[in-house]
Amino acid sequence: MSDIQSALRETAKKLLTEGTVTCVIGWGETRFPDKTTPIFVKTPEDAEKLVWNAHCVCGLAKYMLDNRCPEGKLAICVRGCDSRAVNRIVEDKQYKREDLYLIGLPCEGKDAPICATCTHRNPVVYDVLLGGPVPEIEVSQEDRFQAVTALEGLTPAEQYDYWQKQFSKCIHCYACRNACPACNCTECYADQYRVGWQGKQIDKAENQVYGLTRAFHVGDRCIECGECERVCPMGLPIMSQTRKILKDINDLWGNYECGLTDSRPHILGEFDLSDRDDFM
Amino acid sequence: MQLKRENLIPALRLLAAQGEILVPTAVDEKVSKFAPWDGSSAPDLALVNTTLPPKDTLFPHQEGMYRYKTAGEPSLEEIVEAPARILFGVRPCDARSIDCMDKVFLGDKYEDAFYARRRANVTVIAHTCAQTGPTCFCDSMGLSPAEAPSADLLLSDTETGWLVTAQTEKGEAVAALWKDLTAEGGEAAPAPACTLKTNMSDALAGTLVSRFEDPIWDEVCHACLGCGTCTYLCPTCYCFDINHEDHGGEGTQFRCWDSCMFSDYTRMAGGHNPRPSKKERLRNRYLHKLAYFKERYGQILCVGCGRCVGHCPSHLDITAFIDKAAERFGEGK
Numbered sequence: 001m002s003d004i005q006s007a008l009r010e011t012a013k014k015l016l017t018e019g020t021v022t023c024v025i026g027w028g029e030t031r032f033p034d035k036t037t038p039i040f041v042k043t044p045e046d047a048e049k050l051v052w053n054a055h056c057v058c059g060l061a062k063y064m065l066d067n068r069c070p071e072g073k074l075a076i077c078v079r080g081c082d083s084r085a086v087n088r089i090v091e092d093k094q095y096k097r098e099d100l101y102l103i104g105l106p107c108e109g110k111d112a113p114i115c116a117t118c119t120h121r122n123p124v125v126y127d128v129l130l131g132g133p134v135p136e137i138e139v140s141q142e143d144r145f146q147a148v149t150a151l152e153g154l155t156p157a158e159q160y161d162y163w164q165k166q167f168s169k170c171i172h173c174y175a176c177r178n179a180c181p182a183c184n185c186t187e188c189y190a191d192q193y194r195v196g197w198q199g200k201q202i203d204k205a206e207n208q209v210y211g212l213t214r215a216f217h218v219g220d221r222c223i224e225c226g227e228c229e230r231v232c233p234m235g236l237p238i239m240s241q242t243r244k245i246l247k248d249i250n251d252l253w254g255n256y257e258c259g260l261t262d263s264r265p266h267i268l269g270e271f272d273l274s275d276r277d278d279f280m
Numbered sequence: 281m282q283l284k285r286e287n288l289i290p291a292l293r294l295l296a297a298q299g300e301i302l303v304p305t306a307v308d309e310k311v312s313k314f315a316p317w318d319g320s321s322a323p324d325l326a327l328v329n330t331t332l333p334p335k336d337t338l339f340p341h342q343e344g345m346y347r348y349k350t351a352g353e354p355s356l357e358e359i360v361e362a363p364a365r366i367l368f369g370v371r372p373c374d375a376r377s378i379d380c381m382d383k384v385f386l387g388d389k390y391e392d393a394f395y396a397r398r399r400a401n402v403t404v405i406a407h408t409c410a411q412t413g414p415t416c417f418c419d420s421m422g423l424s425p426a427e428a429p430s431a432d433l434l435l436s437d438t439e440t441g442w443l444v445t446a447q448t449e450k451g452e453a454v455a456a457l458w459k460d461l462t463a464e465g466g467e468a469a470p471a472p473a474c475t476l477k478t479n480m481s482d483a484l485a486g487t488l489v490s491r492f493e494d495p496i497w498d499e500v501c502h503a504c505l506g507c508g509t510c511t512y513l514c515p516t517c518y519c520f521d522i523n524h525e526d527h528g529g530e531g532t533q534f535r536c537w538d539s540c541m542f543s544d545y546t547r548m549a550g551g552h553n554p555r556p557s558k559k560e561r562l563r564n565r566y567l568h569k570l571a572y573f574k575e576r577y578g579q580i581l582c583v584g585c586g587r588c589v590g591h592c593p594s595h596l597d598i599t600a601f602i603d604k605a606a607e608r609f610g611e612g613k
């Protein structure tokens with residue numbers, strides 16, 4: 001058993017025994033050796049069920065939103081991406097930082113494709129850090145935006161065909177939305193279909209409406225955790241859309257990454273009277 | 281009778297004259313489904329469980345029901361679509377799922393005209409599983425990887441091809457069509473066993489309903505994200521919603537899949553939701569799969585295909601739930 005895993009169990013046990021928190025969200029075993037599942041530990045004895053290994057891939061921060069008005073503190077295990085997701089949700093004013101206790105876990109990369117371009121493997125916010133920081137990997141802007149650049153190289157007609165083919169696979173399961181920490185509205189526009197914003201039809205138009213709306217609703221707030229692509233059962237490369245928006249912001253205003261603090265205004269949500277409007 | 285491997289393409293060509301053949305097809309490196317046969321290449325019969333089940337053929341994800349006009353002379357026209365199709369290479373679990381859907385849509389009291397028309401024109405050719413996948417557990421759910429009793433025709437692997445067993449009139453017609461391509465001989469390979477096992481039993485199915493208020497539902501629900509993955513990939517989920525697309529004075533009434541895991545599934549007109557959280561929603565899915573359907577139709581609605589187990593974003597596992605429930609309620613086999 002790894003030292004970090006033992007330390008994690010000890011920490012969770014202590015937090016629950018002393019009543020500092022009411023629940024610890026972490027990862028636990030499944031019956032498959034290559035999969036773990038989010039678990040919600042509420043008693044000191046159950047702290048033994050927590051695991052820390054290469055298969056801890058599921059994002060945990062989103063579960064805070066199951067109860068937006070908590071009584072008592074909630075502890076969450078945070079890797080780099082989870083910590084940025086927490087910042088995302090706190091910055092979006094969906095949860096109070098003081099209602100959280102963050103167990104920081106420096107992460108050496110998990111069994112998920114996104115980890116190859118992760119720029120913050122160490123938690124950016126935490127209350128306790130288990131184990132020393134891990135070295136960050138060098139991720140150039142070229143690597144970060146490689147999938148986007150490849151698509152930008154296509155002609156508009158080719159790009160349309162590409163996305164057309166991808167969107168034709170979408171089954172409106174909304175796993176990408178439900179896993180995304182930037183998707184934190186109490187009620188999604190897509191669920192208000194009687195209003196007519198999002199049709200339930202599985203066709204060219206409605207599939208694209210969902211894809212594009214999702215991308216624009218989260219684009220400038222995306223923390224690049226990769227959950228949307230990991231969970232999509234149809235394998236849609238939807239992170240290329242949010243990363244396209246991030247890349248454009250990067251090109252226009254310099255390096256832009258989300259979720260590094262909990263108080264940075266998001267760029268497309270800002271309005272200022274002195275904004276340039278020479279395009280009007 | 282045996283169909284030799286080298287006769288597969290000629291056999292499919294003969295079949296193609298009878299209708300559109302849908303075969304297991306890899307759409308890309310991540311997704312596979314039943315798609316029209318290309319007319320020349322051998323279908324990938326080693327694909328253990330396509331990502332999407334074949335249910336779309338009988339119960340389309342979206343299906344037009346009526347065209348209407350309200351402007352001028354009002355009119356209503358039923359949309360009739362029932363192409364002749366042959367589902368080829370259906371796994372035993374998926375073959376059973378069609379049987380489950382038949383129970384619902386072709387019931388004694390109610391017959392769904394849209395489903396019935398499509399169903400009448402679909403022939404199901406099943407194929408036994410030479411190997412099973414890591415999430416397959418059909419043999420714990422009363423099925424066998426080597427049998428598909430409700431399919432029209434069954435192809436069982438032999439060393440050099442497939443044994444052809446007609447099981448219905450439609451199946452006999454196919455066997456007759458293949459008369460010159462098949463010959464005596466061949467021995468079916470023994471059925472493999474599923475690696476994933478679970479302790480499902482009739483007794484447990486009966487007990488679960490009475491445990492509606494047990495803390496078990498709260499214990500198992502928290503990791504669920506409330507997405508539509510498990511129900512949309514499930515071969516037996518048959519819920520739908522009806523809606524219309526209106527273009528000012530004329531339009532189409534259509535139905536499309538719906539999922540009990542979505543929050544709006546039970547939301548009522550006044551805004552009240554009797555299944556307000558993931559606990560009630562997951563409980564409904566598990567109870568429908570494992571108990572309610574059996575009460576009404578005499579069989580379990582989970583066929584053990586393992587799709588929900590393999591694709592759940594949070595790695596929830598219905599077999600883990602079954603075993604936990606069997607242990608707690610003492611109703612194991």
Ligand code: SF4
Binds near residue numbers: 221
């Ligand atoms: S859009 Fe995708 S990568 Fe970005 S925050 Fe949401 S889930 Fe993570």
Ligand code: SF4
Binds near residue numbers: 169176235238
């Ligand atoms: S997860 Fe994939 S299939 Fe599901 S709604 Fe999102 S893009 Fe569509």
Ligand code: SF4
Binds near residue numbers: 505508591
């Ligand atoms: S696929 Fe998993 S997360 Fe999604 S609704 Fe089903 S059980 Fe919940």
Ligand code: SF4
Binds near residue numbers: 516589
């Ligand atoms: S509940 Fe899961 S394993 Fe059972 S039939 Fe549906 S998808 Fe397959």
Ligand code: SF4
Binds near residue numbers: 516
């Ligand atoms: S109620 Fe849920 S589990 Fe049952 S068929 Fe409908 S979607 Fe599937």
